[in-house]
Amino acid sequence: MAKNDKTPLVSIIVPLGIPRDITYLTIKNLLLDNYPEKEIIIVGNIKFRRLYTKDFVSKLMIPPAVKFVVGGRERAEQKNLGAIISKGEYLLFLDDDMITEKGLLSECVKLMEDIIDVEGIVIPQQILPTSFIGKCKLVGEILRKTDEQSVAPRFMRKTAFFKTGCYDRDMVFAEDLFFAKKFFKKGYKYVSSTKRILYIENDNIIQYLKKWIYYGFVAGISIKKRKDDDDYKTIVRNYLFSHVSSLNLMNAIKFSVGMTLSFIILKIIERLAFIYGIVKALITNWKLGDES
Numbered sequence: 001m002a003k004n005d006k007t008p009l010v011s012i013i014v015p016l017g018i019p020r021d022i023t024y025l026t027i028k029n030l031l032l033d034n035y036p037e038k039e040i041i042i043v044g045n046i047k048f049r050r051l052y053t054k055d056f057v058s059k060l061m062i063p064p065a066v067k068f069v070v071g072g073r074e075r076a077e078q079k080n081l082g083a084i085i086s087k088g089e090y091l092l093f094l095d096d097d098m099i100t101e102k103g104l105l106s107e108c109v110k111l112m113e114d115i116i117d118v119e120g121i122v123i124p125q126q127i128l129p130t131s132f133i134g135k136c137k138l139v140g141e142i143l144r145k146t147d148e149q150s151v152a153p154r155f156m157r158k159t160a161f162f163k164t165g166c167y168d169r170d171m172v173f174a175e176d177l178f179f180a181k182k183f184f185k186k187g188y189k190y191v192s193s194t195k196r197i198l199y200i201e202n203d204n205i206i207q208y209l210k211k212w213i214y215y216g217f218v219a220g221i222s223i224k225k226r227k228d229d230d231d232y233k234t235i236v237r238n239y240l241f242s243h244v245s246s247l248n249l250m251n252a253i254k255f256s257v258g259m260t261l262s263f264i265i266l267k268i269i270e271r272l273a274f275i276y277g278i279v280k281a282l283i284t285n286w287k288l289g290d291e292s
Helices: 022-032 046-051 054-060 075-085 104-114 132-143 158-164 175-185 205-225 230-240 249-254 257-283
Strands: 010-016 038-044 066-070 090-093 098-100 118-122 125-128 155-157 189-192 197-200
Touching: 010 022, 010 075, 010 104, 022 038, 022 054, 022 098, 038 046, 038 075, 054 066, 066 075, 075 090, 075 158, 075 175, 090 104, 090 158, 104 118, 104 155, 125 132, 132 257, 155 158, 158 175, 175 230, 205 230, 205 257, 230 257
Parallel strands: 010 038, 010 090, 038 066, 118 189, 125 197
Antiparallel strands: 090 155, 098 197, 118 155
16 A cells, blocks of 8 residues: 555444344445455344344454444434544445445555545445346446446545535435535546455335335425525436436347336336335425434
């Protein structure tokens, strides 16, 4: 590493919602990574405090490598809390259903240490096709053209994170993209890693749609709060018209017609759920937290 001989500490922050078995795999995978200087901070959502049983927490905790704290009502707030209590020079933000490829931490640190003026790293993501929904979304990733709107750094220097202003605490949907806009407006540069993040999608269609109704609901609340914020409105608008509209039709013709149609139908249903959530937020006086 060019800049210093000491191995920098990386703080890996994982916001946790409802306890899921996949979270154990996420933590185990991080512990197996051969990067020597790392701390893992799991931040439990305060709304689900009663679900974090002693048995569940004891399986997550492998001291001193893993810290478990409870705080924050939404994912963005949990991420910020994790960053505040972290001790690392670098931060990596993961969801609780993500698995990192071996060597990702070492590659990210090397890029940050060796390349001048780089403050963040965008890590490619790919879904693991372990369920029908996962297979449909994988089809979308294969068929979709590159979308610059979705570029958001997950690995970054901690000083740059705080100078950017952290994640907006009231956001659940697209908080990473909104943060990225602030990050780039600061003039911070990024590079992309070759190693990837893999993630697993729930196969329960009801829970999947409930998630997108909730995302829409919170996006609607944010729109009401941010009436003059064109950046956030642009992010929501880009989401609504992305994926299906950005398909590479030539690739779609070559691919399985059945899976392509399944993907398109899934995305249409997902958008309808999202729009329903937005409308629900706009026509009611609910506030964030009323849905729990």
